[in-house]
Amino acid sequence: MQENQNVQDLSFSQELDKYSKKWHALSNERILKILKTNQKSGLTTQEAAKRLEEFGRNTLPKPKKPNIFAIFFKSFLDPLCIMMAIAGIASLIIGLINTLEAPDIAGLIIIAVIILTNSIIATLQEWKSLNQKEAIKNNVLEAVVLRDGKQTRINIEELVPGDIIYTKSGDFVPADSRIIDNQMLKVDESALTGENEAVEKVDEVIEEQHLVLGDQKNIAFMSTLVVEGKMVGVVFNTGRESEIGKIATKISETKKQKTPLEHKVSKLTLIIGLASVILGAIIFGIAYVNNEKIGESIYKLLLVAVSSAISIIPESLTIIVKICLFIATKKMARKNVMIKKPKSIETLGNVNVICSDKTGTLTQNKMFVDSLYMSGKEYKAKEIELQEDPLVRCMALCNDGVINKKGEKIGNATDLALVGLLMDNKINYQAMRRKYKRVDEIPFDSKRKVMSTVNQVDGPDGKYVAYTKGAMDYLIPHCKHIVDNDIVRPITDQDIENIKEQLLVFAKKGMRTLGFAKKDLDEIDLEQDYQYEDKLVFMGLVAIIDPPREEVKYSIEDAHNAGIRVIMITGDHKVTAFEIASRLGITDEQYNDVITGAEIESLSNEELIEKLKSTNVFARVNPEHKALIVDLLQSQNNIVAMTGDGVNDSPSLVKADVGIAMGITGTEVSKKVSDVILTDDNFKSIISGINSGRNVYEKIKYSISFLVAANISQVLTILIVLGIFGQLALNSVNILFHIFVVETIVAIPIGMQRERKGVMLNPPPTHKKESLLKGIITQICLTTLFNTLFAVLNYSIADIYVMHSDLASSKEELQKLASGYAKAGSYICIMNSPIFYAILFNNRFLPIKNDNGETIIDKYKPNKWLIILMCIALTLTTLTMLPFEGLNEFFDFKTHKLPAILAVIFIINTLLTPICIYLVNLIVLKTTSNMKKNLSKQQTINKEL
Ligand code: ATP
Numbered sequence: 001m002q003e004n005q006n007v008q009d010l011s012f013s014q015e016l017d018k019y020s021k022k023w024h025a026l027s028n029e030r031i032l033k034i035l036k037t038n039q040k041s042g043l044t045t046q047e048a049a050k051r052l053e054e055f056g057r058n059t060l061p062k063p064k065k066p067n068i069f070a071i072f073f074k075s076f077l078d079p080l081c082i083m084m085a086i087a088g089i090a091s092l093i094i095g096l097i098n099t100l101e102a103p104d105i106a107g108l109i110i111i112a113v114i115i116l117t118n119s120i121i122a123t124l125q126e127w128k129s130l131n132q133k134e135a136i137k138n139n140v141l142e143a144v145v146l147r148d149g150k151q152t153r154i155n156i157e158e159l160v161p162g163d164i165i166y167t168k169s170g171d172f173v174p175a176d177s178r179i180i181d182n183q184m185l186k187v188d189e190s191a192l193t194g195e196n197e198a199v200e201k202v203d204e205v206i207e208e209q210h211l212v213l214g215d216q217k218n219i220a221f222m223s224t225l226v227v228e229g230k231m232v233g234v235v236f237n238t239g240r241e242s243e244i245g246k247i248a249t250k251i252s253e254t255k256k257q258k259t260p261l262e263h264k265v266s267k268l269t270l271i272i273g274l275a276s277v278i279l280g281a282i283i284f285g286i287a288y289v290n291n292e293k294i295g296e297s298i299y300k301l302l303l304v305a306v307s308s309a310i311s312i313i314p315e316s317l318t319i320i321v322k323i324c325l326f327i328a329t330k331k332m333a334r335k336n337v338m339i340k341k342p343k344s345i346e347t348l349g350n351v352n353v354i355c356s357d358k359t360g361t362l363t364q365n366k367m368f369v370d371s372l373y374m375s376g377k378e379y380k381a382k383e384i385e386l387q388e389d390p391l392v393r394c395m396a397l398c399n400d401g402v403i404n405k406k407g408e409k410i411g412n413a414t415d416l417a418l419v420g421l422l423m424d425n426k427i428n429y430q431a432m433r434r435k436y437k438r439v440d441e442i443p444f445d446s447k448r449k450v451m452s453t454v455n456q457v458d459g460p461d462g463k464y465v466a467y468t469k470g471a472m473d474y475l476i477p478h479c480k481h482i483v484d485n486d487i488v489r490p491i492t493d494q495d496i497e498n499i500k501e502q503l504l505v506f507a508k509k510g511m512r513t514l515g516f517a518k519k520d521l522d523e524i525d526l527e528q529d530y531q532y533e534d535k536l537v538f539m540g541l542v543a544i545i546d547p548p549r550e551e552v553k554y555s556i557e558d559a560h561n562a563g564i565r566v567i568m569i570t571g572d573h574k575v576t577a578f579e580i581a582s583r584l585g586i587t588d589e590q591y592n593d594v595i596t597g598a599e600i601e602s603l604s605n606e607e608l609i610e611k612l613k614s615t616n617v618f619a620r621v622n623p624e625h626k627a628l629i630v631d632l633l634q635s636q637n638n639i640v641a642m643t644g645d646g647v648n649d650s651p652s653l654v655k656a657d658v659g660i661a662m663g664i665t666g667t668e669v670s671k672k673v674s675d676v677i678l679t680d681d682n683f684k685s686i687i688s689g690i691n692s693g694r695n696v697y698e699k700i701k702y703s704i705s706f707l708v709a710a711n712i713s714q715v716l717t718i719l720i721v722l723g724i725f726g727q728l729a730l731n732s733v734n735i736l737f738h739i740f741v742v743e744t745i746v747a748i749p750i751g752m753q754r755e756r757k758g759v760m761l762n763p764p765p766t767h768k769k770e771s772l773l774k775g776i777i778t779q780i781c782l783t784t785l786f787n788t789l790f791a792v793l794n795y796s797i798a799d800i801y802v803m804h805s806d807l808a809s810s811k812e813e814l815q816k817l818a819s820g821y822a823k824a825g826s827y828i829c830i831m832n833s834p835i836f837y838a839i840l841f842n843n844r845f846l847p848i849k850n851d852n853g854e855t856i857i858d859k860y861k862p863n864k865w866l867i868i869l870m871c872i873a874l875t876l877t878t879l880t881m882l883p884f885e886g887l888n889e890f891f892d893f894k895t896h897k898l899p900a901i902l903a904v905i906f907i908i909n910t911l912l913t914p915i916c917i918y919l920v921n922l923i924v925l926k927t928t929s930n931m932k933k934n935l936s937k938q939q940t941i942n943k944e945l
Contacts, residue, residue, distance in 0.1 A: 012036075013054060016161060016236065023236050024206045024216045028180045031234055037162035039180060039234075042146030051160035058159045058175055058238035060223075060245050068127055075119040117744050121319050141668070143167070143174040144410060151402055151410055161236050168230035168400075169443065170647045170667020173220040176242040177233030179203045183441060184229035187220060188669075189213070192244055198227045213243060225669050227647050229443060261346045261700065264772050265321050268704070273313045279715055280309030283722065290726040304728055307735040308715050314707035316743040317700075320751035324699050327752060328692045336680040337689040338663065344675035347658050348641065349693025352563060352764040353633050355626070355642045355656070358570035358577060359413070359512075360665050360681045362584060363546040367417035370511055373502045373541035375485045376495075386425040388432070390465075390483065391539040394516045396422055396429035397436055398453045398467035412444075413665075414514065417544050439464065440524060442532060446571055446646055447622045450474050452532045454524055464521040466532035471573070472503055472515040472541070473620060479517055481537040488537055499541065506543035507575030510583065514542045548584050555684040556585045562690065563763035565638075567616050569626055574619035581617045591616035600625045608632055623648030630655045639764070641686065643678075644670050660686060687760075694759040703750045705776040709783035710742045710834040716784065717791040717826055727819055729795055729826040731892040737880065738831060745873045746838045749866040779921070786916045787833050790909040794825030797909075798902055807899070820894025821902060824881065827893055828906045831877045833913035835870050840918050 019026065019034060026034070037043055043051070076085070143156045146164040156174040159165070164180075167173055179185065182203035189199055193214045202217045213221065220226075220233055222242040239245050284305035291301065329339045339345055356362055369381045374391060386392050401415030403423065409416050422429045436455040444451035450470025457465045468475065476499065482491040499515075506513050517536035524531075559566050566586050570577045574594045581587050593615040600608065600621065609632055618629060623646060630652050633640045642656035645666040650673045653659030661674035662681040671677055678685045714735065721729035730738075765774075773780075802818035880887065883895045 019236075022209070023176075023178050024211060024218050025209060026178075027205050028178075028203075031178050031180075031236070035162040035234060035236060037164065037234060039164060039232075041149035042164040043160070043162050044148055048147060048158070048160050048163065051162060052158060055160055055241070056239055057157040058222075059157050060242075061240055068123065071127060072119060072123040075123055113740065121748070141172065141174070143171075150404055152404065153408065153410060159235055159238055161238060163235040165233050165235060166230070167220065167226055167233065169226050169228050169445075170669050171226050172668040173222055173224050173226065173233075175222045175235040175239075176237035177220050177235045179218050179220055179231045179233050181232035182218075182229070183231060183443065185220070185226065185231045186228035188225040188227050189221060192221050192224055192247075201229075201231065203231070225647075225672070227669065228445075260343055261325070261696070262318070262321050265317050265700065265704075268772055269314055269317055272708070276309040276312040279312060280305040283308050283715070283718060286719070286722050287728065290722065293726040296728070300731070301728075303732040304718070304730075304735070307732040308718055311735045311739050312711045312715055314704065314711060314743070314747075315739070316747045317703060317707060320703045320748060321700055323748065323751040324696045328696045331755065332689055332692050335688040335692070336663075336678055336682065336685040337692075338677040338679055339675075339689075340677065341675050344658050345689075345693050345696055347639065347693070348676070348689045349695075349697045350639045350765050350770075351641045351658060351690055351693075353565045353567060353638045353640045354559060354683075354686055355567045355569050355629060355633070355640060356683055356686070357643050357645060357662075358568055358572055358580060359546060360645070360662060361643050361678075361683045362552050362568065363548050363580065365413045365546060365665065365681070367413045367512070367544045367546045369417050369421040369542055370509075370545045371506065371543040373499075373506075373543075374539070375483065376498060378502065378505070381421060381424075386421070386427060388427060389486075390518055391516055392422065392425075392427060393432065393436065393455075393457070393465075394467040394469060394518055394539060395542075396427065396432045397438065397455045398451060398469045398516075399429070402430075413546070414512070414544065418514075418542070421542075436465075440532075444470065446648055448474055448533075449571060449620075450533065454521065454532060464524050466519040466521055468517045468519075468533055468536060469514055471571075471620070472499065472513060473573075475515045475517055475536065475538070476500075478534050478536050479538040480535045483537060483539045491538060495538075499538070502541060503573070504575055506541070507573045508579060509543075510548075510576055510579040511543040511545055512572055512576055514544065516540050516542070548580055549682060549684070552683045553584050555687040558687050558760055559690075560585075562687075562694075562760040564690065565616070567618065567629075569618040569621055569629060569642075571621060572619060574617075577617050577619035586616050590614065593617070594619055597621040597625050600628065605632060609636065612636075623652065626652035627655050641690075643683075643686070644674070646670060691757065691760055692755060694762070695755040698756070698759050699751050699753055701772065701776050702753075703747055704772060705779045705783065706750060706834070706838055707743065707747055709780050709787065710738075712780075712784045713787035713791065713833075714738055714830050716788045717795070717830060720788065720792050721795050721822075721826065724792075725795070725799060725822075727822070729791070729823060730830065731823075733891060734823075734827055734830075734893075737891075741831060741873050741877060742834050745869050745876075746835055746866075749863055749869050750838060752865050753863045782920050783837060783917050786913045786920075787829070787837075790833065790913045791826045791829035794829050794906050794909050795822040797905055798822040798825040801899070801902060805899075817894065820888070821898060823893035824895050824898065825902070825906050825909075827891070828877075828881065829910045829913065831880075832874065832910045835873045835877070836911065836914035837917050838870065839866060840914055840921070 016034070023031065028039075032039055036047075076082075141156045142153045143159060144151055144166040145154050145159065146152075146166075147154070151166065156172075159175045163175075165174060165177055167177075173187065179201055180203055182201055185201040186198040187201055199214070199217065201220065204218060206216070206218055208215075220231060221244060222238075223244040237243075237245075284301060287296075287301040287304065288298070291298075325342050325345055328345050329342065332339055332345070359365060371381060372379045372384070395418045399411075399415045399418055401409070401411030401419040403409050403416065403419050411419075419429060436457050438453050438455050440454040442452045448470070450468055452466055452468040454464050454466045457463055468478075476496060479491050481488050482495050503513055516539045518539060519532060519534075519536050521531075556566050568577060568581045568586050574596050578587065578594050591614060593611065594617040595603075595608075595611055595615050596618075597620045599611075600618070603611065608628075612632060618625070621629075623644075626642065626644070626649065630640050630642055634655075634657070639657045641658040641660055642652050643660045643662065644650070644653045645662040647667050647669045649670050653661065653670060653674050658676055659674040660676045660678060661670040663671070663677045663679035664681045666674075666677070666681075676689065714730065718729050718735075721727055798821040799818045802821055803814060805814075808814045808817050880891055881895050883898065885896050888894050888896050
């Protein structure tokens with residue numbers, strides 16, 4: 001039995017192969033027969049499951065993943081790695097010429113360890129982020145398909161040859177399909193043919209054989225985008241067998257590009273790298289001049305100079321940036337913000353204007369009909385009982401929404417609200433659709449803001465009715481008659497006045513309005529669509545409630561606290577838009593105007609810029625207007641985030657600094673061109689994204705100021721001690737060990753810090769190219785000052801103390817002892833102070849309270865990794881300082897028999913560095929109180945950010 005079935009299955013797929021490249025030349029009936037399917041009922045679930053087993057899942061072959069070893073070896077090509085490797089090899093050669101001692105070998109080993117650790121961390125980060133990208137790509141796409149006679153949504157991977165699919169504007173074509181019902185379908189096939197112009201499709205047979213893909217007009221190819229209209233198609237090829245599947249393996253992944261932040265960091269590190277060469281040369285020069293006093297070999301002096309140069313470079317910065325971006329991407333995904341391009345994380349952090357759609361983003365998109373208006377009277381939907389009449393027919397027939405038996409909703413929220421109303425009134429809309437067959441239609445588009453269908457209402461002898469529903473602004477000029485208590489009469493000016501008044505009544509309550517009209521037709525001309533939407537009979541109005549999202553109000557407040565302006569751009573009526581905007585706090589005394597699409601067209605750009613100063617609400621706009629609004633805002637130096645869901649939103653999504661698509665209601669086209677996708681369509685998530693973006697910037701800035709200060713302090717200490725005492729305060733092993741502790745152990749967890757909500761109380765950056773050093777130079781200077789000061793102080797105190805003591809009998813011995821203890825003093829301070837002040841770089845120890853004494857931002861809780869790694873670093877440095885002679889010799893200082901008084905002074909000075917930095921930050925820089933000043937009102941930060 002099993003064998004028999006296999007034979008049969010095999011012959012089916014082989015049979016399909018015979019028609020390859022001929023699908024366009026076959027009639028609909030023939031194709032349905034070959035594919036053993038039915039246009040009315042589709043495949044059965046069992047048959048589909050069987051075919052899925054035979055043909056496999058409808059997925060494209062995955063591009064080859066780069067090998068982890070290749071990533072590892074590539075990481076050595078970093079310019080800094082190369083510089084360090086050259087320095088290491090140079091010192092090895094010099095060392096070989098001279099006689100090598102244990103500490104020198106140790107120096108080389110430390111260089112090798114640093115290079116290796118950096119490369120390993122970089123490789124792991126890259127590897128992890130590559131795997132995460134995979135996860136994003138696997139985001140489930142769905143297709144509407146006919147199975148067991150019912151329309152249902154399935155994962156596109158489960159499509160099989162023979163499935164009847166429904167695809168509309170904004171969707172990706174889910175598999176290679178022959179079009180069997182075409183409704184003004186236009187498809188962008190650039191992914192396949194490279195042709196940028198959208199192709200008009202047909203559903204007739206094309207007799208010619210051997211057509212190139214671009215000429216197969218009755219076929220919709222997998223992964224192409226429907227930009228207009230809709231179609232019913234029958235799938236004939238899936239996955240690897242599809243045209244895109246055949247070439248998918250040949251399309252290589254676009255090369256990973258560095259983000260602007262990574263560029264800025266690389267540039268900064270390279271500049272510091274070049275400066276370090278000069279500083280190294282200066283140290284070598286001074287040491288060489290003083291060498292009589294120092295008494296070391298030239299090789300050792302050179303090694304100190306090379307190590308000092310290396311130590312200035314903040315090598316770990318590039319890794320910290322990668323870690324920050326990686327953590328932020330993951331965190332954002334958890335907060336429903338899917339980052340498609342890593343650079344958008346940084347841009348999100350810089351955004352100062354958000355232009356948001358209304359429906360679904362600011363509102364819940366859970367629409368239901370609240371009221372109706374017919375024959376001059378208003379009715380509450382709950383209080384009347386609807387019967388089948390022309391208005392109800394219009395609601396049922398001029399509508400693509402379906403709520404199936406499982407309660408699954410297919411279609412847009414407006415249509416579904418009407419379906420809900422019909423179902424509440426026990427009206428069988430599906431039976432009506434079967435009875436009054438749809439013969440033609442003009443789909444909804446966001447420019448006209450109406451849709452029309454033509455239905456065969458009076459049976460086969462041919463009386464048609466065109467039904468139109470949509471925005472009244474469009475419908476009113478086209479209505480010539482009105483239904484008044486079941487009688488059709490010419491529409492009067494008074495009727496129009498009454499309708500407009502009623503529209504205002506609904507709109508002032510924040511409700512969305514739809515008008516319904518019809519036109520009786522004796523015959524139809526399928527080529528002349530415009531006839532349907534003219535000389536209409538007005539039948540009534542419906543008011544739909546789409547409540548604002550509660551949480552969005554707080555998010556908008558958060559945005560305002562963060563210095564971000566929120567603008568609503570909607571296709572809805574101006575009064576409805578203004579009402580919803582006011583409820584959400586988008587309008588205020590300054591921004592209390594509305595601009596409509598019509599006004600945008602009548603105003604010049606200068607006038608619009610002037611209007612923008614008092615307007616946060618744009619209503620009844622077309623998608624093209626959105627791009628213009630972005631353009632004008634950008635011309636005023638704003639960094640703009642723009643949301644969009646429709647096919648026509650693509651230009652504005654591309655134009656905006658951050659294009660944000662909607663994961664649930666958004667079309668595939670909008671998701672494709674966007675930088676970010678909101679998986680929950682919620683405005684609140686944009687604010688979470690901005691918070692994460694700002695945190696990335698802040699963490700990078702902390703890391704830079706920490707690393708630069710710690711590294712420069714070390715080199716400055718060497719230079720000053722060299723200048724004053726003619727001695728080397730630290731040797732190459734000390735310096736390299738410092739790099740290891742500071743760069744590798746302590747700095748990296750700074751990038752892993754918890755996100756702070758406090759960043760949302762700072763104003764956004766003033767311009768896109770703001771330097772990474774902006775706002776941290778004072779911090780760097782102060783930290784460097786204190787760290788160097790106390791390190792040099794330790795050196796000096798030890799030197800003076802020993803030279804004036806009787807710890808040794810001869811002056812020479814005294815001098816040797818003084819230099820040993822003094823070196824230990826500077827070593828303790830240079831090594832340990834950064835470990836303590838690393839934690840202070842997030843100096844938010846005090847909770848921030850508002851004027852009412854309520855806590856706005858909790859006390860800062862240091863990251864557990866920073867604490868653990870701090871303890872490890874402290875243990876390591878303490879171990880190196882244990883008072884054993886051998887160990888002392890290795891590290892080239894003396895702690896053996898260190899006088900207690902010196903030990904106490906060393907520790908006090910070491911701790912004074914972070915204490916001074918903290919106090920200065922608190923008193924002089926007033927970071928905390930500055931932030932408080934930004935709180936205009938009695939505000940609280942949204943706890944769930
Ligand atoms: P946003 O741009 O904020 O998402 P929106 O969803 O209200 O706003 P559109 O979907 O373009 O914008 O709708 C604009 C108008 O078009 C609505 O006010 C309504 O009158 C009309 N409309 C919306 N959906 C339909 C539909 N399915 N059929 C007919 N008319 C519709």
